[in-house]
Amino acid sequence: MENQVMKEVLNEKNFAALDQVIEANKDRKGALMPILHEAQNIFGALPIEVQTVISEKLDISLAEIYGVVTFYSQFSLVPKGEFVIGLCLGTACYVKGAQNILDRLETELGIKVGETSKDGKFTLEATRCLGCCGLAPVMVINEKVYGRLEPGQITGILKQYK
Amino acid sequence: MELYRSHVLICGGTGCTSSGSDLVEERFNEEIKKNGLEKEVKIIRTGCFGLCEVGPVVVVYPEGSFYAHVKPEDAKTITEEHLLKGRIVRDLLYYESLEEASDQVKSINEVDFYQKQMRVALRNCGVIDPENIEEYIAMDGYAALGKVLTEMSPEDVINHIKQSGLRGRGGGGFPTGVKWSFAAGAKNDQKYMICNADEGDPGAFMDRSVLEGDPHAIIEAMAIAGYAIGASQGFVYIRAEYPIAVQRLEIAIAQAKENGLLGKDIFGTGFDFDLEIRLGAGAFVCGEETALLQSIEGYRGMPRPKPPFPANKGLWQKPTIINNVETLANIPQIILKGAEWFSSIGTEKSKGTKVFALGGKINNTGLIEIPMGTTLREVIYDIGGGIPNGKKFKAVQTGGPSGGCITYEHLDQPIDYDNLIALGSMMGSGGMIVMDEDNCMVDIARFFLDFTVDESCGKCTPCREGTKRMLEMLEKITSGRGEEGDIEKLEKLAYTIKDSALCGLGQTAPNPVISTIRYFRDEYEAHINDKKCPAGVCKNLLTYYITDACIGCTKCARNCPVDCISGEVKKLHVIDAEKCIKCGACMEACPVNAIIKK
Numbered sequence: 081m082e083n084q085v086m087k088e089v090l091n092e093k094n095f096a097a098l099d100q101v102i103e104a105n106k107d108r109k110g111a112l113m114p115i116l117h118e119a120q121n122i123f124g125a126l127p128i129e130v131q132t133v134i135s136e137k138l139d140i141s142l143a144e145i146y147g148v149v150t151f152y153s154q155f156s157l158v159p160k161g162e163f164v165i166g167l168c169l170g171t172a173c174y175v176k177g178a179q180n181i182l183d184r185l186e187t188e189l190g191i192k193v194g195e196t197s198k199d200g201k202f203t204l205e206a207t208r209c210l211g212c213c214g215l216a217p218v219m220v221i222n223e224k225v226y227g228r229l230e231p232g233q234i235t236g237i238l239k240q241y242k
Numbered sequence: 243m244e245l246y247r248s249h250v251l252i253c254g255g256t257g258c259t260s261s262g263s264d265l266v267e268e269r270f271n272e273e274i275k276k277n278g279l280e281k282e283v284k285i286i287r288t289g290c291f292g293l294c295e296v297g298p299v300v301v302v303y304p305e306g307s308f309y310a311h312v313k314p315e316d317a318k319t320i321t322e323e324h325l326l327k328g329r330i331v332r333d334l335l336y337y338e339s340l341e342e343a344s345d346q347v348k349s350i351n352e353v354d355f356y357q358k359q360m361r362v363a364l365r366n367c368g369v370i371d372p373e374n375i376e377e378y379i380a381m382d383g384y385a386a387l388g389k390v391l392t393e394m395s396p397e398d399v400i401n402h403i404k405q406s407g408l409r410g411r412g413g414g415g416f417p418t419g420v421k422w423s424f425a426a427g428a429k430n431d432q433k434y435m436i437c438n439a440d441e442g443d444p445g446a447f448m449d450r451s452v453l454e455g456d457p458h459a460i461i462e463a464m465a466i467a468g469y470a471i472g473a474s475q476g477f478v479y480i481r482a483e484y485p486i487a488v489q490r491l492e493i494a495i496a497q498a499k500e501n502g503l504l505g506k507d508i509f510g511t512g513f514d515f516d517l518e519i520r521l522g523a524g525a526f527v528c529g530e531e532t533a534l535l536q537s538i539e540g541y542r543g544m545p546r547p548k549p550p551f552p553a554n555k556g557l558w559q560k561p562t563i564i565n566n567v568e569t570l571a572n573i574p575q576i577i578l579k580g581a582e583w584f585s586s587i588g589t590e591k592s593k594g595t596k597v598f599a600l601g602g603k604i605n606n607t608g609l610i611e612i613p614m615g616t617t618l619r620e621v622i623y624d625i626g627g628g629i630p631n632g633k634k635f636k637a638v639q640t641g642g643p644s645g646g647c648i649t650y651e652h653l654d655q656p657i658d659y660d661n662l663i664a665l666g667s668m669m670g671s672g673g674m675i676v677m678d679e680d681n682c683m684v685d686i687a688r689f690f691l692d693f694t695v696d697e698s699c700g701k702c703t704p705c706r707e708g709t710k711r712m713l714e715m716l717e718k719i720t721s722g723r724g725e726e727g728d729i730e731k732l733e734k735l736a737y738t739i740k741d742s743a744l745c746g747l748g749q750t751a752p753n754p755v756i757s758t759i760r761y762f763r764d765e766y767e768a769h770i771n772d773k774k775c776p777a778g779v780c781k782n783l784l785t786y787y788i789t790d791a792c793i794g795c796t797k798c799a800r801n802c803p804v805d806c807i808s809g810e811v812k813k814l815h816v817i818d819a820e821k822c823i824k825c826g827a828c829m830e831a832c833p834v835n836a837i838i839k840k
Contacts, residue, residue, distance in 0.1 A: 109558065113520065113523065116523070151543065154523040171445035171602065171642065171690075172444075172445040172607070172675055174686075175602045176602065176603070180826060208442065211256045211447035213257070213599065214601075214607040216602075230830070231827070231830060232830050232831075
């Protein structure tokens with residue numbers, strides 16, 4: 081599954097877009113981070129093929145780029161699922177029972193935090209504070225926010241996406 | 243500028259947006275149009291009002307009517323009743339705005355939540371449209387920059403800030419004016435001014451709210467700081483997780499450039515200052531200033547030893563000042579109103595106000611700004627409205643993963659930098675999480691350590707290995723395998739890490755453990771000696787029971803994911819403790835609360 085998705089995103093059009101981004105940024109000081117952000121927007125992930133191109137064009141070693149990509153939690157080597165579920169594990173959500181929600185999500189989806197379901201549909205992430213502590217505990221599925229969650233609601237919410 | 247008879251302010255902060263304020267705005271626009279009020283009523287999308295608990299929030303001026311939990315369909319009622327006929331819709335008001343005895347309607351400024359607050363850094367949040375530079379200018383925006391560039395020398399500015407007593411709001415509390423003077427004194431052809439908007443503390447959203455609600459204040463303050471230290475280039479390093487803040491800041495920078503308030507020869511004084519946004523990528527350690535510099539330069543965000551301090555050798559080895567968002571938000575006010583005005587607020591060593599993100603087990607979750615020296619009791623009970631569901635207050639956590647807990651007997655302590663440190667916590671960036679009797683303090687310590695282990699950059703051994711070992715010990719205790727002597731081992735390791743870690747992250751990482759042991763040693767002992775979690779949180783130490791109250795409705799058995807509940811209809815059910823995975827599904831399902839855990 082993953083390989084198939086990867087093959088599809090690694091197309092000529094996306095690489096052309098990447099070239100443009102590199103061209104526009106390469107003379108900026110500290111260009112690597114902005115380029116990585118843009119590249120992830122284009123490809124949905126930063127696989128080694130993309131890193132190689134950036135490495136050659138910026139004249140930065142691949143090892144160093146790999147080091148940067150794997151250091152920051154927002155950069156991902158593999159594409160995420162169609163629906164990315166981000167459960168907030170900030171302190172406010174945690175003290176209001178986010179762990180129980182997370183346990184329920186893991187049981188329902190059959191995956192652990194950081195994993196993507198086999199059908200490529202769901203990725204489960206535990207995020208840092210989303211900043212809407214008034215709605216704690218909070219979960220975001222793609223852009224949609226679900227607040228004041230209780231474990232019993234999870235099945236019903238996930239059903240809408242299955 | 244056109245004049246309107248009424249203004250409808252709709253909160254566009256992240257909290258209210260998450261609960262649907264954009265839909266509310268859409269409906270208001272439709273209703274205003276439908277009723278032909280476009281020339282009389284103006285709708286403004288503002289920054290955060292602070293009381294996120296009751297969002298989406300809508301305030302109608304001139305009355306100051308404070309509508310809470312506004313649903314899209316309420317737009318029609320408010321438009322037809324309030325805006326068209328002048329009748330305030332009492333049913334939709336924030337509950338406290340309506341004084342039942344006299345049937346009087348209080349304006350937003352009169353409700354308890356705002357009474358004890360004093361808004362300096364947040365003064366424009368929830369007041370102006372953050373995407374409109376004219377509204378900022380109408381609130382004396384950019385007047386401070388004008389004053390600084392035309393009437394003051396860089397030394398004057400630095401002295402002024404020194405006199406005000408302003409200290410860094412990002413956690414450390416270093417005097418801002420003194421910091422500036424270090425960079426001003428450094429000789430170099432290029433210097434940099436950086437705003438640290440990498441707010442990573444879980445449960446804190448002060449900086450984001452300032453950027454979302456009043457982005458021009460940060461731009462103005464950075465230009466002022468740039469002038470004071472001799473920097474012509476600035477960077478705002480901001481979390482990529484804050485899309486609304488990034489977007490508003492981008493708009494604000496473009497508007498400032500268009501109006502000649504950023505760029506070359508500002509106000510015709512020959513002063514140049516430009517600003518660029520750099521996005522973080524999800525690394526808590528980048529809030530540490532040397533790690534932040536590494537990240538902007540395009541490397542892994544790993545801290546480096548100090549000295550040399552950034553004020554001498556910072557970004558690309560050039561003198562650099564890094565200030566936190568909230569610190570900067572105070573600067574234009576200090577210039578305009580004077581250092582004496584600012585230093586008259588607060589306590590002897592902590593001047594001005596502080597913004598806190600109040601969250602956890604508290605009725606009024608939200609963003610508050612209080613004068614330094616306000617007591618914790620005032621914050622939690624008067625502003626925060628106390629603990630929900632009649633539960634008992636247990637502790638308040640400040641300073642996030644670097645801070646500690648404060649207990650009931652210390653609630654009357656005034657909040658300032660030094661007091662909080664004396665209590666074993668710290669000001670931190672301003673997260674304030676309230677916990678009640680249902681929160682296990684050992685589990686909270688484990689939660690913070692889990693966070694630090696995840697965010698440790700791995701450069702120095704005490705932090706990389708030490709925090710991991712501490713986490714393992716805490717996991718051992720919370721899972722019921724704790725042994726005599728574990729608490730002492732934890733303490734010893736904690737102090738070793740504090741003394742030996744490279745940067746602020748590692749040096750403060752053990753604080754949540756030290757502080758919970760200090761105040762809640764009995765809870766640790768209960769976990770270790772009695773194998774019990776008094777708060778009923780740590781799963782391995784809990785057993786679920788069905789009491790005699792059971793009516794035999796079979797709901798629990800049907801909801802159990804592992805089929806470990808047996809019993810006949812209308813008879814007492816039993817849980818097989820061997821098979822039970824302690825998920826709590828039965829407890830939720832039970833209609834008569836017959837299931838307990840202990």
